[in-house]
Amino acid sequence: GAGVSQTPSNKVTEKGKYVELRCDPISGHTALYWYRQSLGQGPEFLIYFQGTGAADDSGLPNDRFFAVRPEGSVSTLKIQRTERGDSAVYLCASSMYKNPGNEQFFGPGTRLTVL
Amino acid sequence: GEDVEQSLFLSVREGDSSVINCTYTDSSSTYLYWYKQEPGAGLQLLTYIFSNMDMKQDQRLTVLLNKKDKHLSLRIADTQTGDSAIYFCAEIKDGNKLVFGAGTILRVKS
Numbered sequence: 369g370a371g372v373s374q375t376p377s378n379k380v381t382e383k384g385k386y387v388e389l390r391c392d393p394i395s396g397h398t399a400l401y402w403y404r405q406s407l408g409q410g411p412e413f414l415i416y417f418q419g420t421g422a423a424d425d426s427g428l429p430n431d432r433f434f435a436v437r438p439e440g441s442v443s444t445l446k447i448q449r450t451e452r453g454d455s456a457v458y459l460c461a462s463s464m465y466k467n468p469g470n471e472q473f474f475g476p477g478t479r480l481t482v483l
Numbered sequence: 484g485e486d487v488e489q490s491l492f493l494s495v496r497e498g499d500s501s502v503i504n505c506t507y508t509d510s511s512s513t514y515l516y517w518y519k520q521e522p523g524a525g526l527q528l529l530t531y532i533f534s535n536m537d538m539k540q541d542q543r544l545t546v547l548l549n550k551k552d553k554h555l556s557l558r559i560a561d562t563q564t565g566d567s568a569i570y571f572c573a574e575i576k577d578g579n580k581l582v583f584g585a586g587t588i589l590r591v592k593s
Binding site: 461 | 487513514518524525526527528531571573575577578579580581582583584585
């Protein structure tokens with residue numbers, strides 16, 4: 369695709385439910401990142417994949433959050449037992465490994481609302 | 484991002500220059516970035532600067548970096564109403580993760 373795509377664009381769920389958010393990176397980009405943006409804040413790093421493996425998951429807030437990238441392309445962010453505090457826009461970005469400037473290109477995000 | 488600080492709001496008249504300022508904390512950051520976010524849209528990378536540079540110019544955008552003071556600025560010349568957006572400064576940590584400021588809302592009055 370031309371850019372990073374994310375689905376769904378909006379997700380409304382109830383407290384305690386499980387959700388999955390999907391990211392399709394730019395074709396050929398080996399690195400994939402998840403960030404979370406709360407209202408009025410800048411994005412905060414969650415996890416980074418290089419290929420299929422999570423190279424840095426230090427930003428995941430707790431063990432309810434998990435992400436996978438089984439074939440080194442599409443990634444899914446999974447949130448168990450959602451809480452109201454999980455409401456935010458979840459952003460995905462991708463980049464070419466060792467590209468000059470380490471430029472990360474962002475998708476439009478998934479707005480998650482937990483009622 | 485508590486490591487990166489920006490002023491919250493800037494208002495300018497159309498045609499004037501805008502200067503958005505940012506301070507960061509990690510002197511080992513190799514790159515520093517400016518992103519733009521319009522309502523309902525994703526983050527758009529505007530420009531970045533390598534840490535061994537003092538200045539980078541790209542059309543109407545000028546980035547100045549003062550590494551000693553860990554200060555970064557973005558100047559937009561001839562600001563247009565289409566430049567109204569939130570601007571985020573970011574530094575890169577551990578080689579890969581971006582740390583963002585809270586963003587500066589730029590309002591351009593016609």
